[in-house]
Structure formats: C-alpha cells, structure tokens
Amino acid sequence: MGDTSRLCSVWLGSETGILKGVSLARKQAFNFCNTSHLSRDQEVRALCWGDPAESELLVGSVDGTVKTFSVEKGAFTETRRCGDPADGCFAGLAVLGGGSGSALVTCAECGTLRVWREDSSEPAAELDAGKNVCRMRPSPVHPHKVATGGKENGLKVWDLERPEKPVFAAKNLRDDWLDLRRPQWVRDMAFIPDSDKVVTCTGYHQVHVFDPSTPQRRPVLEVEYGEYPLTALSLPAAGDAVVVGNTRGQMAVLDLRRGLVRGALKGLAGGVRALQCHPSQPLVASCGLDRFLRIHGLEDRAPRHKVYLKSRLNCVLLAGRALEAEAGVAGATGGAQDVKEEDGEEDDLWETMERVEETTAKRKPTEEEEEVELQKKSKKKRKKGKD
Amino acid sequence: MDITEVPVSQDNKGKKKKNKKAKKKSVSQEGNGESVGVETKEEKMEKSEPAFPPTFSVSEIKNKQRRHLMFMKLKQEKRKQKMQIKKKKKKEREALGDKAPPKEVPKTIENQRVYDETTVDPEDEEIAFDEGTDEFSAYFNGLTNPKVLITTSDRPRGRTVRFCEQLATVIPNAHVYYRRGLALKRIIPQCVARNFTYLIVINEDRKVPNGLVLCHLPDGPTAHFKISSVRLRKEMKRRGKDPTEHSPEVILNNFTTRLGHSIGRQFAALFPQDPQFVGRQVATFHNQRDFVFFRFHRYIFKNEKKVGIQELGPRFTLKLRSLQKGTFDSKFGEYEWVLKRHEMDACRRKFQL
Known part of the structure; x- marks a missing residue:
C-alpha cells in the first residue's frame, strides 16, 4: 500500500467514503480503504494536508470524524472525533501550523468553528460563525486567519487568537433597483496572496472580491458568470485570475482586474464539487458529480487528463510537487528512503538523467509528428503533382 | 470504337x-x-x-x-x-x-462505438455498493411500492391529455392530476407526504408533447428527457385490445454505462417489482444510440417455439437531456450529467447511455 500511496499526486474524497489517489505519471488510480467496510457515513467532505511536508492527509467524514492518512504507510493511522454528527457535515478542515504545535480547525455546517489541539478530546477554542456555513478556508499567509461564509451568512474573516469578533464581516450588497434585499449565499472563498483581499463565489452566480484593508465592507469587484450557482473556486499560481465552476459543469477562468471571462474550461459533464489549482504549475484539477477527475492546463485551457473514478467525488487535493513527475523525484520530501539506500551517491546523477529523459520524451513525439506531417504534406504535394 | x-x-x-x-x-x-x-x-x-x-x-x-x-x-x-x-x-x-468465408458484418456506428470507460463491470464492488445504497435501493430491496403521479404543463391540449391517460394505463398505480397552475416545487412536498414515489411531468409545445420530467421521490434524482415520435393508441395499426391492469414485465436494453445504469434503474423503479405474468404484458425500454425507445406489448406463446406479440401502445422515444441530483430544482439543483450539444456529440460514435 505504501508504495502505491507514495506515487499518487492527486487525492480525492468520494461520496461512498473512499479515499482515492491518482498517479498521473503512471496513469493509475488507487482506492485506499477496505472495501468490506464501505458505508455512506464515511462520505468524505473535507480533505487537507496534515503537515507542510505533505506526508499526512486529514480526511473529514460526514459522521464528524477526522481520520489521518499516512502517505508513506498508505494506511489510516488515527481517527479522532471532532464534533457531533448532529452539527452537520464539515464545511472546512484546516491545520494551523503556528508556533505552539499543530492544531486542527474544523467547521461544521451549523456554524461551530472549533480548534483542536493534539492529545485532547475537548476543543481548545470554539466560535460561532452563524448558520448554514458552506465553506471555511484558512489563509495561506496568516496562520491564524480563517474565512467563513454560507447561505444568508456573509463572508467573515476570523482571527483565531481573538475569536470573540470577526476581523472582517462583509456587508450585503446594496438593495437592487426595486429596493429589494439581495439574497446572500457564499459557496466558496479564497484568500488572494500578497494582499488582504478575499474572493468569494456565490450561489447567485456572482464572484465578489472583498478588501478588508479598506473601510469598504461591500465587495470592491463583482463579476457574474453564467446562470447557475457557482460551487467552487480556486486561485491559480499566476495571479489576477480565478477559476470558478458551477452546478452544470461549466468552468471558467475569470480575470480579477477587469472582471471579464478569460476563457472557459470545457469537457465537464456534471456539476463541479471541488476545484484546485496547482501551487506552482499552470494546472487546475476539478471533480464533481460526473465521477471524473479532470485536469486542465490554464494556459491553453485544454484538457490534459481525465480519470474515471467510479464514485461521485466531493473534494480534490493536489500534491505540491510537479503532478506528472515520478514519485522518485518528489521523494526528496521524505518518501523515498529506500530509493536513496539503493542508489547512494549516484542520486544526483539519476535525477539529472531523469530530467533529460523527460525532455526527450516530450520532444520525441512532437518531432515524429512533425516528420509525419511533413511526409503527409509531401505526399499531398506529390499527389497534386501526379494529378 | x-x-x-x-x-x-x-x-x-x-x-x-x-x-x-x-x-x-x-x-x-x-x-x-x-x-x-x-x-x-x-x-x-x-x-x-x-x-x-x-x-x-x-x-x-x-x-x-x-x-x-x-x-x-x-x-x-x-x-x-x-x-x-x-x-x-x-x-x-x-x-x-x-468452406465459405464468414459474411462480413456491416459497419454501423453502434458496433464502431468508442470505448466508454464508465461501462459498468458487474463484478465491481465499489459500483455495486454505490448502486446498493443509492436513492432507488429502497425500491430494489422491496421496501417501497411505486406510486406515480402524472401531470402536465399548464393547460394541456388534446394529444398531451390523451398521452397522459394512456401512460397511466401502462404504469400501474399511476394517478393523473390536472396541474392547476401549481409550481412543481410546491407539488413535490405534497407528493412526498402522500407517499408518491414518482412524479412525471409531461411538457407540451403547440399541442404536441415534447418534454418529460421524471422525478424520483422523496430525494431524487430527476431526469429530464426530450420526448418525440409519440404515437397514441388510436394512431397505431394492428394494435391489440386495451391493456389490462396487471403489472407488466419490464425489459431494459443496452443501458451499459454508469449513467445508463442510473437511468435504467430509474425506469425500472416505475413499475412494481413482481410482474403479474397472467397479464402477458411487457414494457420495453430499448436504448439505441442514446435514444430510448418505449414499446408496450402483449405476447402469447403459440407453441413451444413460436411467440406472437401484439403492440398495445402508446409508443414514444426519449432522449436524455439532464440528470439532476435531488428533486426537481432547475435553478439551484446540482446536475449529475448535462447533455452539452456540439461538445459531447462531436464524435458520432461516442454514446453516453
């Protein structure tokens, strides 16, 4: 199991409660669970990395348990109960990497946000984020900031060290031209790196950008996309854009500077449940009700991979390393000890060799194609000449 | 010369x-x-x-x-x-x-079909579990009996009304109700309260039925079909006498992919699970090139080898437009599958069901 789990670069949680790993380099998918104990209570609702080295996965299930999955061992190592099943499913799961050891942040749909220290079954802190929370996301830069939002529950940014009051609470949009109240429904949000801004997408097909650094509590930018509720969003590594997906399987890259659609990502058949952009490569992974994991390139917006995973998928998580690289290269993070033992000093040499192989492998087909094309062309010409 | x-x-x-x-x-x-x-x-x-x-x-x-x-x-x-x-x-x-060489099989777009990776393998544990615990499991475990409500879009005219009536004779325990301008989202809770397991809505355009919404209750899924080539009983040649009230047998053909399986299960759950063979009636849903053909027959065994069939009608063709999770909610519902024309049907040899 450990060998297979180290290969995987994409992790997915399914509605049937199975954790799935996909290795794009080998074009293989693995299930990590014992199939005899399948049940819908185990449905995966949240997924996040347990540590920055990406050796542990945290899996949040519907019944309120958080399981730890060790990537090296390829098995679940720990199960802890975080909250009642009566609270509703997890809206978010995050790990705080602060100075005082790691802590776990969970947020249930009923709005209770809890911080759990290790080795204690009682929450270290608890705060109420309001009803019907759809999503909770941590800030990648500030370790103590999280954002929450949901139906009729606007965006709130919390500082977990001061859980009494939110740092920022968004104001609803102005009444419309008929003086009617605008409904609120935050479905997903993300912190924009290098600034305080937060981008949200709503069930009313809008994308909003909030700027807590200014006194304005209403969105500083509003973009509309499509006619169906937007369910997920993700920020690509190259800034100024956001990828959103809706319930009908329409996905698009939106420009955050001018509020325009840059282009659509095609090929999806069913509603999007989760989206994630790769932290360094221009790739975006999406999964949803059509049971496929799809990976699109963000530059040409062309589909790169499409993997059928048999169950409806709830969440997706990408590894930080290059997606299509073999695990051996990424093994430097800690996984490839045995490889090192075998190779010893020649490690560097091997790495260089692999890189060469990759480049040639990438080039070769293109050259061949070109040749083929050339031949075709010449054939055509010949034909024309004959005729 | x-x-x-x-x-x-x-x-x-x-x-x-x-x-x-x-x-x-x-x-x-x-x-x-x-x-x-x-x-x-x-x-x-x-x-x-x-x-x-x-x-x-x-x-x-x-x-x-x-x-x-x-x-x-x-x-x-x-x-x-x-x-x-x-x-x-x-x-x-x-x-x-x-010794003659075997006859060549003609090329058709069905037998040239592009392999679909979602084709269901009957021995797959994961899919078996997924199907065993889905919304239809209560019916397939024999816990519920189907009860169907058939209604139309507002103010149905001639053909649609008759089509509804005839559909109600095909599906046992079906009740036709006049829509009375009610919103579907308000009908659904009432249906659930009265133990209906299906809601069928037939849409019409210019007096011709053109759409069918098949909503499984109490918690979905909802399928939306385009309906075409509706032939009512009266318009059929050589049809038999009107069908009896026995529950028919159901034949589902060619629902092979994962999507096809869910659709097939949805059709199967319309009819009671134990057919009354005395009635000798068969309802057939035949999928070919993503079109689902519905036929309703009565059969008779003439002798040990020969079987005679007699069509009872009505007949119609369905084409899946979308499959939505949950009960009917076209605005905020999550779609499991949506037909995207020009994107999905770019390849003629690729089929979804």
Missing part, C-alpha cells in the same frame, strides 16, 4: 475510373463478340454514338434532356454491374458451401 486506344489524359480520379471500366467492358465484349456479333455491334454503335472526348463526364452535356438520359443510362449500367458482382459472389459462396 477507339475508346481503348486513346491515351489516358491526366485528370481527376473519378474520370479515370470511368475510363477503365469502359476499357474492360469493351474487351469483354470483344471476347464474346464472335458468338453474337450483331448485338455487340449494336451496343458498340450506341456506345460510340456520342463522339465525346475520352474524359467525358455526363455533367458536361449541355442539353438537359440529353444529360438526363445519359445519366439514367450510366446509372443503369452501374446497377447492372453491381448486380452481376453480387450474383457472382453468391454463386461462389454456394459453390464453396461450408
């Missing part, structure tokens, strides 16, 4: 071919020309009569009637040749007897 002698000028291929054929013909005619000289001469006379250049094509003739005549002749020629080849092949086959 000199058709064979003229050097073949370089022109496009089609014309070349024609020339070749002409060559062969003349040669063969010369071969048996000795026995029946007069006839061949006559034919040759006909052939040589239009003194066209060798790269002649019919479309070059300016006179319309003449062109038409020549074209008809050309067609006849071709047909004759074809028949000859066919006869020859048949004779060869007969001569070879058992």
Whole structure:
C-alpha cells in the first residue's frame, strides 16, 4: 500500500467514503480503504494536508470524524472525533501550523468553528460563525486567519487568537433597483496572496472580491458568470485570475482586474464539487458529480487528463510537487528512503538523467509528428503533382 | 470504337475510373463478340454514338434532356454491374458451401462505438455498493411500492391529455392530476407526504408533447428527457385490445454505462417489482444510440417455439437531456450529467447511455 500511496499526486474524497489517489505519471488510480467496510457515513467532505511536508492527509467524514492518512504507510493511522454528527457535515478542515504545535480547525455546517489541539478530546477554542456555513478556508499567509461564509451568512474573516469578533464581516450588497434585499449565499472563498483581499463565489452566480484593508465592507469587484450557482473556486499560481465552476459543469477562468471571462474550461459533464489549482504549475484539477477527475492546463485551457473514478467525488487535493513527475523525484520530501539506500551517491546523477529523459520524451513525439506531417504534406504535394 | 486506344489524359480520379471500366467492358465484349456479333455491334454503335472526348463526364452535356438520359443510362449500367458482382459472389459462396468465408458484418456506428470507460463491470464492488445504497435501493430491496403521479404543463391540449391517460394505463398505480397552475416545487412536498414515489411531468409545445420530467421521490434524482415520435393508441395499426391492469414485465436494453445504469434503474423503479405474468404484458425500454425507445406489448406463446406479440401502445422515444441530483430544482439543483450539444456529440460514435 505504501508504495502505491507514495506515487499518487492527486487525492480525492468520494461520496461512498473512499479515499482515492491518482498517479498521473503512471496513469493509475488507487482506492485506499477496505472495501468490506464501505458505508455512506464515511462520505468524505473535507480533505487537507496534515503537515507542510505533505506526508499526512486529514480526511473529514460526514459522521464528524477526522481520520489521518499516512502517505508513506498508505494506511489510516488515527481517527479522532471532532464534533457531533448532529452539527452537520464539515464545511472546512484546516491545520494551523503556528508556533505552539499543530492544531486542527474544523467547521461544521451549523456554524461551530472549533480548534483542536493534539492529545485532547475537548476543543481548545470554539466560535460561532452563524448558520448554514458552506465553506471555511484558512489563509495561506496568516496562520491564524480563517474565512467563513454560507447561505444568508456573509463572508467573515476570523482571527483565531481573538475569536470573540470577526476581523472582517462583509456587508450585503446594496438593495437592487426595486429596493429589494439581495439574497446572500457564499459557496466558496479564497484568500488572494500578497494582499488582504478575499474572493468569494456565490450561489447567485456572482464572484465578489472583498478588501478588508479598506473601510469598504461591500465587495470592491463583482463579476457574474453564467446562470447557475457557482460551487467552487480556486486561485491559480499566476495571479489576477480565478477559476470558478458551477452546478452544470461549466468552468471558467475569470480575470480579477477587469472582471471579464478569460476563457472557459470545457469537457465537464456534471456539476463541479471541488476545484484546485496547482501551487506552482499552470494546472487546475476539478471533480464533481460526473465521477471524473479532470485536469486542465490554464494556459491553453485544454484538457490534459481525465480519470474515471467510479464514485461521485466531493473534494480534490493536489500534491505540491510537479503532478506528472515520478514519485522518485518528489521523494526528496521524505518518501523515498529506500530509493536513496539503493542508489547512494549516484542520486544526483539519476535525477539529472531523469530530467533529460523527460525532455526527450516530450520532444520525441512532437518531432515524429512533425516528420509525419511533413511526409503527409509531401505526399499531398506529390499527389497534386501526379494529378 | 477507339475508346481503348486513346491515351489516358491526366485528370481527376473519378474520370479515370470511368475510363477503365469502359476499357474492360469493351474487351469483354470483344471476347464474346464472335458468338453474337450483331448485338455487340449494336451496343458498340450506341456506345460510340456520342463522339465525346475520352474524359467525358455526363455533367458536361449541355442539353438537359440529353444529360438526363445519359445519366439514367450510366446509372443503369452501374446497377447492372453491381448486380452481376453480387450474383457472382453468391454463386461462389454456394459453390464453396461450408468452406465459405464468414459474411462480413456491416459497419454501423453502434458496433464502431468508442470505448466508454464508465461501462459498468458487474463484478465491481465499489459500483455495486454505490448502486446498493443509492436513492432507488429502497425500491430494489422491496421496501417501497411505486406510486406515480402524472401531470402536465399548464393547460394541456388534446394529444398531451390523451398521452397522459394512456401512460397511466401502462404504469400501474399511476394517478393523473390536472396541474392547476401549481409550481412543481410546491407539488413535490405534497407528493412526498402522500407517499408518491414518482412524479412525471409531461411538457407540451403547440399541442404536441415534447418534454418529460421524471422525478424520483422523496430525494431524487430527476431526469429530464426530450420526448418525440409519440404515437397514441388510436394512431397505431394492428394494435391489440386495451391493456389490462396487471403489472407488466419490464425489459431494459443496452443501458451499459454508469449513467445508463442510473437511468435504467430509474425506469425500472416505475413499475412494481413482481410482474403479474397472467397479464402477458411487457414494457420495453430499448436504448439505441442514446435514444430510448418505449414499446408496450402483449405476447402469447403459440407453441413451444413460436411467440406472437401484439403492440398495445402508446409508443414514444426519449432522449436524455439532464440528470439532476435531488428533486426537481432547475435553478439551484446540482446536475449529475448535462447533455452539452456540439461538445459531447462531436464524435458520432461516442454514446453516453
């Protein structure tokens, strides 16, 4: 199991409660669970990395348990109960990497946000984020900031060290031209790196950008996309854009500077449940009700991979390393000890060799194609000449 | 006369071919020309009569009637040749007897189908679990009995009303209700409270039924179909007497992919699980190229080998537009599958069901 789990670069949680790993380099998918104990209570609702080295996965299930999955061992190592099943499913799961050891942040749909220290079954802190929370996301830069939002529950940014009051609470949009109240429904949000801004997408097909650094509590930018509720969003590594997906399987890259659609990502058949952009490569992974994991390139917006995973998928998580690289290269993070033992000093040499192989492998087909094309062309010409 | 002698000028291929054929013909005619000289001469006379250049094509003739005549002749020629080849092949086959090579299977877009990775493997544990615990599991475990409500869009007219009535005779325990301008989202809770397991809404456009929403209750899924070629009982030839109230047997054909399976299960759950064989009635959902054909028959075993069937009607064709998770909610519902035209049907050999 450990060998297979180290290969995987994409992790997915399914509605049937199975954790799935996909290795794009080998074009293989693995299930990590014992199939005899399948049940819908185990449905995966949240997924996040347990540590920055990406050796542990945290899996949040519907019944309120958080399981730890060790990537090296390829098995679940720990199960802890975080909250009642009566609270509703997890809206978010995050790990705080602060100075005082790691802590776990969970947020249930009923709005209770809890911080759990290790080795204690009682929450270290608890705060109420309001009803019907759809999503909770941590800030990648500030370790103590999280954002929450949901139906009729606007965006709130919390500082977990001061859980009494939110740092920022968004104001609803102005009444419309008929003086009617605008409904609120935050479905997903993300912190924009290098600034305080937060981008949200709503069930009313809008994308909003909030700027807590200014006194304005209403969105500083509003973009509309499509006619169906937007369910997920993700920020690509190259800034100024956001990828959103809706319930009908329409996905698009939106420009955050001018509020325009840059282009659509095609090929999806069913509603999007989760989206994630790769932290360094221009790739975006999406999964949803059509049971496929799809990976699109963000530059040409062309589909790169499409993997059928048999169950409806709830969440997706990408590894930080290059997606299509073999695990051996990424093994430097800690996984490839045995490889090192075998190779010893020649490690560097091997790495260089692999890189060469990759480049040639990438080039070769293109050259061949070109040749083929050339031949075709010449054939055509010949034909024309004959005729 | 000199058709064979003229050097073949370089022109496009089609014309070349024609020339070749002409060559062969003349040669063969010369071969048996000795026995029946007069006839061949006559034919040759006909052939040589239009003194066209060798790269002649019919479309070059300016006179319309003449062109038409020549074209008809050309067609006849071709047909004759074809028949000859066919006869020859048949004779060869007969001569070879058992050793004859197997007949070639004609290429159709179904048997050239692009492999679909979602095709369900019956031994797959994960899919078996997924299907075993889905919304239809209560029906397939025998816990619920189907109870169906059939309604229409507002103010149904002629054909749609009759179609509803006839659908209600096909599906046992079905109740037709007048819509009364109610919103579907308000009908659904009432249906759930009254233990209905299905809600069927037939939409009409210009007095013709054109859409069908099939909503499984109490918690979905909802399928939306385009409905076409509706043939009511009255319009059918050689139909049998009206169907009895026995619950029919159900045949589901060709629902192979994961999506097809969910749709097939949805159709199956419309009918009671134990058919009454006394009624000898069969409802068939046949999927071919993503179109689902519905037929309703009565059968009879004439003797040990022969079965007679009699169509009872109505018949119609369905095409899946979308499959939505949960009960009907076209605005905020999450779609499991949506037909995206020009994106999904770009390949004619790719099928979804």
